[in-house]
Amino acid sequence: MTKKEIEERLYQEMHQNIPDKEALWQKIEQNLPEQTVSQPVRNRIHMSAGKGFLTIAACLLLTITGMQYLKTNKSENMLSESSAAPAAEIAEEANNDQAAISEEAGGTVSSPEILNYQDLNIIHNQTIASQVNLSRLGTHGEYFSEDEILQDTRFFIDVKILSGYQDTESGNMHYTLQILDVYGGDLNLSEITLETSSAYILEQNHEYVLPVTADLNLAYECAPQIEKTQDENLIIPNGWYTLMQSNAIPVLYTSYGKDDYFYDRMYLTKNLNLDLLIQKWQKL
Amino acid sequence: MTDSQFDAAVEKIRNGDKTGLKLIYDAYGDRIYRLFLSRTHNHQDAEDLTSDFFLKLWECAGSYQAGSGHKCWMSAIVRNMAVDHFRKSDRELPAEDVEMLNPSAFTEHTTAEDTTIHHMHMTHMLSFLSEEEQEIVQMHIAAELTFREIAVILKRPLGTVAWKYRNAIGKLQKLAREGELV
Numbered sequence: 001m002t003k004k005e006i007e008e009r010l011y012q013e014m015h016q017n018i019p020d021k022e023a024l025w026q027k028i029e030q031n032l033p034e035q036t037v038s039q040p041v042r043n044r045i046h047m048s049a050g051k052g053f054l055t056i057a058a059c060l061l062l063t064i065t066g067m068q069y070l071k072t073n074k075s076e077n078m079l080s081e082s083s084a085a086p087a088a089e090i091a092e093e094a095n096n097d098q099a100a101i102s103e104e105a106g107g108t109v110s111s112p113e114i115l116n117y118q119d120l121n122i123i124h125n126q127t128i129a130s131q132v133n134l135s136r137l138g139t140h141g142e143y144f145s146e147d148e149i150l151q152d153t154r155f156f157i158d159v160k161i162l163s164g165y166q167d168t169e170s171g172n173m174h175y176t177l178q179i180l181d182v183y184g185g186d187l188n189l190s191e192i193t194l195e196t197s198s199a200y201i202l203e204q205n206h207e208y209v210l211p212v213t214a215d216l217n218l219a220y221e222c223a224p225q226i227e228k229t230q231d232e233n234l235i236i237p238n239g240w241y242t243l244m245q246s247n248a249i250p251v252l253y254t255s256y257g258k259d260d261y262f263y264d265r266m267y268l269t270k271n272l273n274l275d276l277l278i279q280k281w282q283k284l
Numbered sequence: 285m286t287d288s289q290f291d292a293a294v295e296k297i298r299n300g301d302k303t304g305l306k307l308i309y310d311a312y313g314d315r316i317y318r319l320f321l322s323r324t325h326n327h328q329d330a331e332d333l334t335s336d337f338f339l340k341l342w343e344c345a346g347s348y349q350a351g352s353g354h355k356c357w358m359s360a361i362v363r364n365m366a367v368d369h370f371r372k373s374d375r376e377l378p379a380e381d382v383e384m385l386n387p388s389a390f391t392e393h394t395t396a397e398d399t400t401i402h403h404m405h406m407t408h409m410l411s412f413l414s415e416e417e418q419e420i421v422q423m424h425i426a427a428e429l430t431f432r433e434i435a436v437i438l439k440r441p442l443g444t445v446a447w448k449y450r451n452a453i454g455k456l457q458k459l460a461r462e463g464e465l466v
Contacts, residue, residue: 001460003453007425009406010456014318014426019331021313028309028338029302 115268117253121231127204128164133171146240150281152219153211156183156274158228161202162191172197180207183278192216200224200262209234209274223262224253234274238265242277245269285311290354297345305342313338316362318426323366323418325408333365340365355429359437362427363419409459417452420445 001009118124158181166173175194179187194212198221202208207228211219218225226243227235235251236243244267253266285293285308296304316337321330340361348357410418416438423429423437431449435442 001457003457006406006453006456006460010410010421010425013406014322014422018314019317019327019334021309024313024317024331024335025306025309028305028335031335031339032302032305032342033339034300 113249115249115251117251121229123205129201132166149220154214155212157210160207161204175202196221233270237262291350294345294348315427319362322422322426355433356436413452417448420449421452
């Protein structure tokens with residue numbers, strides 16, 4: 001059984017046993033004691049002047065960043081209820097990430113600036129995403145591990161997405177890719193098609209660097225892929241630690257599905273080539 | 285149900301209006317039941333606990349802080365109730381469950397029908413996982429909570445939750461594979 005089949009089996013088993021809801025409600029209702037009207041608990045806040053100032057500053061940052069985010073996020077309707085992480089939290093996580101990177105690189109921690117994906121130098125379209133039934137795409141329980149992905153990778157391909165559609169039967173996405181460059185061997189192909197259940201949409205006319213297996217499937221489906229901006233920067237999930245730099249900038253990425261937990265784990269790395277990653281991969 | 289819809293329902297409860305509780309029951313009754321069932325493996329216990337949960341919700345609605353994340357708040361109640369339930373009952377698993385939990389049981393069944401039976405009870409295999417792994421799988425699959433929500437409830441980093449979930453599914457896959465190979 002595959003991991004996906006295990007998940008599906010568990011889901012079926014856990015969801016097949018549904019009680020008689022009406023009977024259960026009657027039982028609950030009969031036992032309800034008379035409600036004494038109560039007031040909501042209000043936390044008493046004791047804080048120093050310093051803490052108060054910091055809190056106000058954090059609220060302002062949250063409000064401003066949140067407004068920018070809402071203003072620029074054109075796919076708001078796709079955002080799940082659970083995915084609206086506060087900017088302060090993202091900034092904190094960005095700080096932690098950058099501290100770790102900086103420690104490894106021996107650099108200094110820069111203050112976390114946050115960029116919106118929609119503000120980056122890419123073509124802003126949702127040609128494919130707007131036609132997709134996201135709920136039919138795969139689950140995303142796999143944790144990102146650079147080493148494991150590299151083990152599964154046969155080629156890195158630099159591609160431009162020509163088109164994409166969702167199979168009405170399987171729910172999977174089918175993409176036609178124009179191959180711009182290949183790392184790790186010769187493919188002698190100018191175009192390939194790719195089928196994936198990944199909920200992270202590859203958008204038309206966007207350029208990506210995809211790690212793929214020998215049979216040209218995505219080596220990892222459970223995260224956004226490495227995307228190139230038009231000014232030759234890379235947008236990467238923070239799991240690609242070999243590509244992360246101490247000056248990497250957090251990017252608020254568009255969230256699609258309810259289990260999309262990379263929307264606040266994307267980074268822009270400037271003036272970077274893939275050499276370090278390719279070298280590491282070739283040594284494996 | 286959004287936070288604001290939940291807040292409105294809680295406000296009704298505070299005012300003694302049962303329709304507020306019914307709204308929450310309609311939205312989450314199944315999930316709460318499944319969460320209890322996945323922990324107790326007993327329909328009657330799961331029903332009783334679900335009933336107790338909503339009675340508790342009725343009584344402690346005043347302690348809910350609007351906007352504080354209702355799913356996490358409810359999940360914390362479920363969690364505490366499940367722990368209390370096992371503490372109080374200090375129960376042992378029924379004999380048929382014990383058999384299902386015995387790894388050697390997998391090696392004793394060879395027919396396609398028996399294999400199917402094992403597959404039908406994959407939820408029992410969760411008992412091979414650590415407490416935390418079980419909880420994460422149950423929350424994610426039975427209660428349909430996101431990893432982010434689970435991370436908040438368990439006070440664990442998001443990456444750790446996703447990592448443990450993945451390991452748990454990997455372990456189940458291995459167990460299922462061992463059962464099928466016989």
